Amino acid sequence: MYITVLQDNKETLGDLYNYKFKYFLSENDKDKVNEKPKLDIQVDIGNLPISISGSEANAVLEPKGHSSSSASQKSFKVTLDEKSGKWKGQKIINLSKSPYDMSRIRNKLAFDLFKTIPNMFSLRTQFFHLYIKDLSGSSKQFIDYGLFTQVEQPNETYIKNHGLAQQGYLYKAEFFEFNRDDERIKNVDDPSYNKIEFEKVLKIRGIEDHSLLIGMLDDVNNYSLNINDVIKKHFDRENYLTWLAVNILTGNWDTNSQNFLLFSPITAERWYFIPWDYDGAFGYESQPHEQELYAPWQTQPLSNYWGVKLHKRFISDSNNLKDLTQELEEVSKYMSEEKVKSLVSKYYSQTSSIIKTLPDLNFIPSTLENYEKEIKRLPSVIETNKKRFYENIDTPMPIFLGIPEVQGNKTVFKWEESYDLKGNDLFYNFSLSTDPDFKNVVFNKDSLKDMTITVENLAKGKYYWKVDIYNSKNKHQIAFDLYHIVSGKSYYGEKELIIN
Template identity: 45%
Template structure:
């Protein structure tokens, strides 16, 4: 019995108990079951199969209360840890502090729960995340010591604050959805209310302080593989900055005398087997343009998993996915690679109007968001593969849709809003507390909005990269060729300005066909340039490049100087 049939049996029993067996609730359960069954009938081979009982220990809206005591024996204070990247060089890694972690209720640590009788340190805490490490509210990684045992079968607790998500539920919503979707794994997630007693602070009076709402998500590692019924001896990589190029200087076998683990993990972090031969063989073929990309995908990837992963990203509006925020997994007895999801707190916000967040560049919308990866670009240059992705998006829309999103949000809301709308969390939201409910429920229509964005993206030319160099006295501007999925002719407009907003354009050339342009008529000074691709139907696209000028991001722009 596969994971979705088992899941629905457990889900139906739960809903009957919750609702008192009312007809309305039974109809809702039958409706969700029918939606999943229809998707599964369209996918006769389910490629990744989990036991749904892994996710059935608590309701999706349940909340765990953790009490953390920061030991006064630490050399670094908890204050310094929280402000590490404000105090120290950004290249230095934040330290780990010894802590005691215990589970309880809102009334306090409770007998019989995890660590309730602990009298000594039993774990470490450190900062986690990249951009979130400089946010006002920090996220934490907690590692239980070997002598401590496990919490719900897990040794590492990732407590995410999601400081740039005013709803604080987008990641949880995504991974709860993944438990329902064929051909993908999910990860166990849990709302957490955190209290901290900081013994490194002599003015704290030895009292627990409310740190608000967090979301725990399971760590991707060998233990994760084993608990999800996958091969713990297989390969598991977390993408750090990975565009599926070969990266010969970084990605080497461990037997290679020039192998450097730190350099390897600037591209991919190894979380499973350290035998990298299968990875390198796959990348050799992906980057071999003499091979048909469909044959390469057939040999090295599970096609259903691949299409499902991209389709869910599109429906959820998860844009930060081109080079990071996913895992690659391959069982030890197979050549196939599988995409596994990771980090969705930036998803579900295409139509957000009340939150303060930067509008994405045009190329991050829909299919063009994948064009910077050699694998995705080659694969989707085949129109049949685009058609198959469209079919997959429509299939998954029977699960990922406004009706089901509303049900999950309604389940979370009483628990989440109670904590988020009070200090400390309300003090750091980028919205007013009175707007919280409106922002929260804006998510409901997101999957439909993102599907519409996808269809529009099919009409636009694809993005490309810019390149500028000097040959003798000439300024040479070149760029990658754009691509049009409909096969429309593409022309280019090149613009040069003295400012990054292009309010003072000093040179412009339209309807270029070639992807190189030479100019020797510029005076000394600093300039900015961009190229806009246009198809014959009036659709446009910018370059992948972006420029940070005094804290303002300009998309599709490069800067250069003439001396």
Template identity: 40%
Template sequence: MKKNRNLLVVVFLFLTAAALVCLVGVLTVKDKEDSSLKIKKEKISYSKKNYHLADNEALYETQDNKSVETMYLTVRRGSDSENTNHSWSEINGLSVYDYEKMGVNRYKILGLLQVGNENGPQSGKLGYGEVVPNATVQVRGQTSSRNSQKNFKIEIKDGKGSWYGQKTINLNKHQTESLRFRNKLSYALLEKIPQVLSLRTQFVHLYVKDTTGDKPNEFVDYGLYTQVEQLNKAGMRAHNLDSSGQLYKVNFFEFMDENNVIKLTSDPDYDKEKFEEMLEIKGSSDHSKLIKLIKKVNDSSSSFYGILEKYFDIDNLSYWMAFQILMGNHDTQNRNMYLYSPLNSQRWYIIPWDNDASLFETEYEIKGFTGSSDWESGISNYWGNVLFRRALKTKEFRKALDNAIEDLRKNYLTDNRITELSNELAATVEPYITETPDSTYLGVSMANHEKILKALPSEVESNYQKYFESYQKPMPFFIATPEKTSDKLKLSWESAYDFNSEDITYTVEVSKKYDFSDTILKQENLKLTSINMDMLEEGQYFIRVKATNTSGKSQYAFDYYVADNLGKVSGVKSFYVNSDKTVSEDKYEE
């Protein structure tokens, strides 16, 4: 019995040990499974963030802010079929608005573009040894096309090579900005910011030989230009973007389609010309994704932050907006950007375009010109755009924007970085802006040029402070065109929004002068958004409306009047009372 008992003990111990081994094995396997699950979860979490854009950093490795490339452009008449049978004086003598009045496309001219140094075209570079045109040339830009010094768009013909892989060369003069490097400064800063794409830029010294003019054999010095990379299909590929995706250059678009022109190409009413007045088509011509986006952005029945998360990259959107706010680049509410979406993705991204209006406050002060309205600083600058307004109404996006503002100011748009980079660029452009032809159109003395240069870092700090202050004010609103009601004139305006939900009162004024030195009516502390006044006599009048919250912070209306030699007069709408007592809104072009 004892022997049997000992045997049973041995068997029991053996089975217990085996069980323990199995248990350890099971636990080990379980740990491995848990570990693999954790890894899998991390991969899933990471893949959700994999939608962020990543620029091709290698593109900027050879960029040198101190370098200036020399280009030689020989222009000559072409053919009517190519719209190139024009003289150089015709190309330079017309603005975009002239073409619109004539109802014709912008004129082009044939060009032979050659790249070299100050001694002439160089072997191995574009156009060397060629004698026939390799490109077409036209004036580019909108408002800038009115300037004496034009911007040019040079398109290299197929089979004629390229310049650093680019076949579209944008030469920007930036005549109305005295530093002549603001655009390059912005793109150089953007190169280091991972949430937003930049573009390649290059200073160019241009010489032009006009075979259609009175000096057909002479290259004339056209001064300094900034070349900015064209974001087309080739540009998309260069920046690791999907060239089969959607890409639109925003001309005037507030994420709504009031006139119903954003249509599919298959729609019988599709009008490409009207479409491109809002959005130039640079990528896929399948607009179904864009139409869906517009509907989603304007769908007030859905949680908007959910729409933002699903259809946008919030990091991209918040950093783009934060950069423009800190740089004071006001003209970005509804244009001067690209909209991009990769193929087979529902997500959209904003890519900056045209930054030459950045950090302009000191220059405007020196010139005695009001370049922007009061609301064009901080978040109120974006309040007129449906996408931006709805985003700003969500606390989650405001937090993301706060974080982006702080990060950019602390790490990318520091005083030292702005000073260092702007001084480097200023030293590069100085030999050109102090000589003709650029010195003729500089617009300020070199002493004031130095003041503007030194003020750039303080302007970034000022814009940083204005950002936080803008949350404390009511948001801007629109004034309606006054209308005749019986024997009275009805004045009305939209309600203003306040982030702190404070009560708002309004002050309305009517005057015969835009500076309100000849006031006809003034009413304050109005809680309603309309009043009636006695009918006015025939003539031009001005109405101004201001919203004030209970904290005493005020904001004028979106409307503004552009006065000669003064600039924008904030919160003012001009209108005419006609002889029959009807009222007409004053329309004007900037």
């Protein structure tokens, strides 16, 4: 693919590279909504049905991605204009760099596997070798930008192209945990409806009428309703089970609040999960440069979903857990080690020569030796994650620590009750220290049955506290909480407390 950035742009390719997505905008920034640089370009894909002449633009280029927007190598979104026609039925061409994926093939591997799995949606993908000529800067020649993976845009065009519906409700999760969130999730006829606020939770890609979504969220958050009745009314159960099983087996842990879409045909009133972004799957967390960046519970398949209301309620039902286990075994047949190995070998032959040369060679997150090891490791990951699932069934679920209450010379600590999927007895070990490494413990109490403890006569100063959970089989769990220090180190399962 060849892209020419035209000379008369108000912004430059350099502006695009300086852009960084902001997750939580301040009050002063709320109207900016992560404004992205947009550049008029000429794009030549070889089989695009348009003849390019002179300085006429045929598309717009902008940065793509959230966390990846901070990477040195950027991902792009190309939007073809009306006179350009469509490329393979698509007006939007996503070019994902996957800068933190050492193999650079995880996204394509995932979506090609999904094509064969019943009750699972997939997206079309293709590798591209990209060249860019930047007439807005000093470059007058095409420069090699290396390997990219094109990933189909799931939007209204996607729904029509795949014969799913002529119209539908479609949302992309931005930070969405199936909470009611009635301050942001409102219908368009509500006088206080704010699309900017709404889209901080869910990006609207279909019909802008949220009554169906709100009805589903009301029921998910209504604990007087049986969760199985809620699932039957609002979701396609087989698709939901398959989506959960696929994410567990691929190890796509970053799917509890983002990296998925919700879709409902206008005639069905039933929600389906559509997958999105799998360059963080297939053992991503075990790459040499990524280790220690995850809390223990994040790589435990069931614990990872425990903080999401829908998944927590569903998994808590023993029959649902049994169904999920059966689905996991069935789906794993479509992602056998032999099948994955065959696809990885195919992709390696297509991409390795690009990755091993400039510019990509300079940006591999580790060494070439580790790159080769990573390629060989990928086929074994599915079985590793299946073992994690079965181990997690025997493990207590994570909790959230409460806010301590100071009552005179007493400090009362509270925490949530944990849950054991097999009904084993649970115990809590409480520890209080003056340092986050817990080398100087000033108080501890083990084998607590209650979710509270009172500590007396704490001197003024800074403290750190944690609760370790054990069941009667001596399986261990920590809290969801995180204490992060300025130097960058993270302490999982603990909170800071300041006594004045």
